[in-house]
Amino acid sequence: MRTSPRSLAHEQRHLISLILPLPLADNARVRISTLDLDIPTQAIRASEPSEAIHVCHTGYALGGPKKAYAGLWLGTDRAGNHGTTDPFLSNETVWRLVDGTTGETVTQGRLARVKSGQEPHFDDLNFNGCDIYEADFTRIDQTGDYRIEIENLGASVPFPIAEYPYAEALRLAARWYFHQRSGCAISQKHGEGRTRPRNGHPADGLDVWQTDTRLGRTSEGFSRQPYASEVLRKQKRDRTNPDAWGGWHDAGDWDRRVQHMDAIYRMAAVVEMFPSSHRLDLNIPESGKTFSAPEIEARKGAEDRGDGKTVLPDLIHEALWGISLWRRTQGSDGSIIGGVEYSVDGIEGSVSWNPVQRAYAYGPEEWAAYRFATAAAKLGHVIAKTCGDRTLGNALVKEAVAAWDWAEAQFEAGSAQDSERALSRVTRARLRAAAPLYRASGHAGARAIFEAHNPFQPLSETGSLGTRPGDFPYPAYDYVLAGTEGRAVDLVISGAIRNWAATWRSHSERIGRDYGLNNTAQYGWGLGWFRFGPGSNWRAAEAGLSWFVTGGDPAPIRDMVIEGLWFALGCNPSNTSFIQGLGKRDFADPLTLDLRGFGPVPGQISFGVAGGEMRGFEKRKLEGTLHPADQKDWPRYAQIFESSRAVLCAEHGMKSNAMEWLFACAFAAELMNGEEGG
Incomplete structure (x- = not known):
C-alpha cells in the first residue's frame, strides 16, 4: 500500500x-x-x-x-x-x-x-x-x-x-480471457463474483485517436526504440477511430496489440485438435449461442451473423471477441492496424472504464496485416470445417486474404526495407501467415511464398533470413494439413515438416525432474524464458503437435x-x-x-x-x-x-x-x- x-x-x-x-x-x-x-x-x-x-x-x-x-x-x-x-x-x-x-x-x-x-x-x-x-x-x-x-x-x-x-484449471484458464475483455461489461451472472462496467468503448465517451504510428516499429513491437507511448503522445489528435474497441487487455494494463493474434490462432488450434474442448462451458454471455444471437457483441457489423444456426464452442466465441477489434477496423483495402495503446500506464485511481489516460490507435502496417491473416485464416477454417458455420468461417478467410494481399503489396514496394531487423521480423510474419492462408483459401501466392522460403525443405534448411522450424511449427503444419484436405502440396516439403513435427518433443532434454518440470535445458533467449517457463507448462505445445501428428x-x-x-x-x-x-x-x-x-x-x-x-x-x-x-x-x-x-x-x-x-x-x-x- x-x-x-x-x-x-x-x-x-x-x-x-x-x-x-x-x-x-x-x-x-x-x-x-x-x-x-x-x-x-x-x-x-x-x-x-x-x-x-x-x-x-x-x-x-x-x-x-x-x-x-x-x-x-x-x-x-x-x-x-x-x-x-x-x-x-x-x-x-x-x-x-x-x-x-x-x-x-x-x-x-x-x-x-x-x-x-x-x-x-x-x-x-x-x-x-x-x-x-x-x-x-x-x-x-x-x-x-x-x-x-x-x-x-x-x-x-x-x-x-x-x-x-484439473478441470477447473482449464475452465479458469479460458475464463481469464473473458475477464481481460475490453469493450464489454462483466455482469454478476458471468463475473462469478466480479462485476465491472463496460470499458474501452467509444460509445461511452472514450476518444480513440487514430495515428500513423506503426506498432512494429516501436518498443511495443519488434523494435527496441522508440518508446511507443512517447511517440503516440506527440501525434496530432485530429481524427478518431470509433470502431477501435474490443479485443483483450494486454496484461496488467489496457492496451490491445496485434500480437494477440497468436492466442487467437492457438484457441482455434485447441478446438481443432481436442474434441473435449468443444464441451467447455465458460459461463460467458455467448455460451450455447450462435453468432447471430442478440447477445453477440463481437460482430463487426449488422450483416456479420454467421449462418444463424450453428452453436459455436465457447472457446471459439472467446477467440472471436479477441479478433473483433481488428475485424472492425480493417480498411476497405485490406489494411490492418497494430491495435490500441494508452498514453501511460499505472496512474493511481485510473480504471479502464474511466481512464485518465488518452487512447491511441496504431496505424496500418504490413507486419500487423500478416499477423492478422495468420489468425483469421486459422480461425475461419476451424469455424467452417470443424464447427460447421461456413458463412462465418468463409467471411474470416476472406478478410485474411484481403489482409495478405494488402501486406504483399506493401512488402513488394519495399515497406520492410527500413532496417535489417524490420525485414527479418516482417519476413517471419509473412512466412507464418502463408501456410494457414493457403490451407484455408487455396491462395496461390501464399503457397508460392511458403514453398520458396520455408525452413523445412532440405534445400532451404535455414529458410528466408534465418527462420528456423521452431519459429512457427503450428502454422507450418497447416501446409501438411492442406495436403490431406485436397490442396496441392510439394511432397518433399510436406514430408520434411511432418518428420520434424513428429520428433519435435524429443529435441529437448528434461530440465531436471524437480517439481515435475518438463522444460528444455536449452533456452537461448536468456532469463526471459521465465515469462513462459516453469509456470506455464509451455513444453506441452511441442508435445501436442507431435502427438497430433503421430498419435x-x-x-x-x-x-x-x-x-x-x-x-x-x-x-x-x-x-x-x-x-x-x-x-x-x-x-x-x-x-x-x-x-x-x-x-x-x-x-x-x-x-x-x-x-x-x-x-x-x-x-x-x-x-x-x-x-x-x-x-x-x-x-x-x-x-x-x-x-x-x-x-x-x-x-x-x-x-x-x-x-x-x-x-x-x-x-x-x-x-x-x-x-x-x-
Missing part, C-alpha cells in the same frame, strides 16, 4: 529457520524469545505443514502420475551463509502418504534424490540452491484427501486424489503434460499457486491495474518466477523487503516475489504464459479422455 506520495509499505511473509542443538520429539513444545520477537509456546507436530514439502495444490489424477517433492533453500544468515534442508534429507529418509480423514498411513517409502544442488540447470547455475528429493506414490488408486509426511521435516498441505482434478500411446505424453502443470499449482519452492483460486496459497499480489483494491479473480495468472533481473524502479519499490537484499543471491526458482511492484513476477502475458497455460490445460483434459475436462 502507498503510505505517502513516494513511499510504499508491503505486507511481508517471513520464513525463519532455526537450527537447534537437539532433535525434537513429536508434539514437543518450544518457546522462542529474542530482543524484539516473542513467540508463545507452540507444539511442533509431524502433521504440521512444512515449507520444505511441495505438492500440487489441486491434487493428482487417479490415472496419472503422483509425486511430491522435498527440499528448500532457507536463505542466508547475518554472515551471508546460505542454509538448506540438505543436512536433514537423504535417500534413507522415510515418507508416508497419510489419509486425511482417518490419519492412517496408506503407503510409505524412502525419498529419492532427483536433482542435486550441485547439478546445474543452465550455464553452471542450479536453480534450486539445494538438493531436491521425490516421493512417488503413483500406484495409489483410491480417491480421497491425503497429505505427505516426511520424518524430521513435517507434512505437506492437504491435497485430493480425484478422477480429474499412438498417450501415456508418456500424458504424464509429461500433467506433471508440467504442478509447478504453477503450488509445487514450487514458495508453495504458491500462480493461478488465483487454485491453491492453498495464491500469489499474493498479482499485477492488474483494474483490480487494485479489489479481491483476486479466479483464473488470474502471474509469471511467478522473476523473468530476469528486476529493473531499477522495481528494486526501489521493494527496497527493504527482501532478505538477502540482492536478487542475485537468490536461487532462480526461489525468486517468487509476490508483489505487484515486482512486475517480472506479478504480471502475465495474453500470448505468453496465459496462452501456453490454456493450451496445456486443454491438452491434459484431452489426454485424460476429457469426460470431466470439458
